[in-house]
Amino acid sequence: MANNNENKVMSAGEAISRFVTDGDELIIGNYTVGTCIELVYEICRQKKKGFTLYSQSGILDVDILINAGCVDRLVTTYTLRSGGKKGGGALERALQAGTVEIEDYTNYNYNARLVAGMHGFSFMQVFEGIMVTDLFKKRSFMGEDKYRVITCPYTGKNVVTVPAANPDVCIVHVPRADKYGNAQYWGSMGSVAAAALCSKKIIVSCEEIVEHDVIQSSPHFTIIPAYRVNAVVEVPWGAHPTEVLGYYNRDRSFYGMFMAANASAEGAKKWMDEWVFGCEDRKAYLEHYIERFGMAPLNKIRARAFYSAPANYGSAFTSVWDETGREQTMGITLDEMETILKERGLLYE
């Protein structure tokens, strides 16, 4: 089990092989703003399979995992048509071939499942407008359990509910974390914290590992506490070609290259062989990228710094007792305080 003060730093290879199992419910922690691409690649390289994949907004992650044959079932709200107009991409091909089953939710409904899961509830209420849509009516592997309608005990009205989600493992990329796993994230928060916290195991990859005192001076950025985290992987450019706020923008031309390739099964296979299976880790991937395109495209998308104003966590004193043993606000000692209380009959002995 995860521990608060254990050094959990390891390679992506070790993290995936120790904590991800064939047939797992696997959730992508990131939502639309960048994604945990290196962890996704490593799952493909290790040929893990049989997943029920949760991805709220599949950008590259869903199509890459489907291309690698890792996915049996998909729970999503939105998966980018990453083959563009010419072809829908891996998801469309897999649905047409019947090799992947899908359940569609709305963003709110999907997110409600995670929130229910992280609180240990069995369900959560969602807006009833969903009932006439095909999201409600058309069901796949979840059947009756996709949505259930119950009577509200307070109003007597029908309300729609979604079941809690508690995936086996969450993979998520964040800007920074410490070696224990305290993971910090900022920008649009999406559903990142809930996706991690509703899961049984959590693998965090980060752009950089920072000292624990950096975390302590900015705890408002921490979204996942160390004691929930199983592995920490330091992987600069770990979300490339997607973006990480404060580190780099999306690599649009490389992204476009993937989309063009992913329009056909042959193109997708070639791309996977070159960029996923052909590179043993992120270091090799970056070396291959630089060999093909040089450093210029990466330098161009590096973030220029725009620092947030620091929050002042100071207080007037750290101990309520001064160096002479007097309480700081009233200026009296403990003995004097007890005497006063005794005189007023307020001291419990």
Add this chain to the structure above:
Amino acid sequence: MTGYTDTEMMALAAGRLIKDGDIVFAGTGVSMLAATTAKRIYAPGAVFFFETGGIDPDLRELPMTVGDPRVMSGTSINTGLIDALSLLGHRKLRTIALLGTAQIDRYGNLNTTSLGDYHRPATRFPGSGGACDAASCASGVISFVKHEKRRFVEKLDYLTSVGWYRGGDSRRRLGLPRGGPIAVVTNLGVMKFDDPTKEMYLACRYPGVPVETILENTGFPVDVSRTVEAEPPSAEELRILRKEVDPQHLILQ
């Protein structure tokens, strides 16, 4: 048409519908362009927000996607999706959702999920994302769609987001006390919805576009008795759109 493109006219037509004080939910593509245009020209006091959680960015530069740093740096608050959507449904705010769609019917119901059988689709589109949520709880929806017969259909292949449902007061009876489509902005004109039938009618056609062209490209009959010609873009509108909103022509072509 001369002097401006379809995309420019669409961004301006949608931007003109946004007012100061509106809370506007925007997605990617033309809706992002319309949002940035509105903020620059028509409604500097409107608040734009993105379901990923970035609320009230200054929109000094056009964001390309909802994951773009420009959506979440220089904002007033960065929150999460559940909280952002609670704002969209707030009863006292006029909240407008800008949504793209693949198919639309005469009551403004939208399909962004798939064509053909859902389980074995002929074409798979991205899916709902937050569109169904926004269509359910915003106080109004402006949708964008290319004006083609295969997109303006009698019957949707999949109902992703509820508009006026089956017309009349059918939306209210679903338990959706407010909201509904306000306008559909296409590359040929702007459609609005009749009271009390809630059927789509042609409110305006863009300069130089014959009504017949619009009818030919709509898969169901629409009332054109009140159609007017839209104001062409002014030189100032075009200058701001081209020089300030999208100087690199990232979305404008």
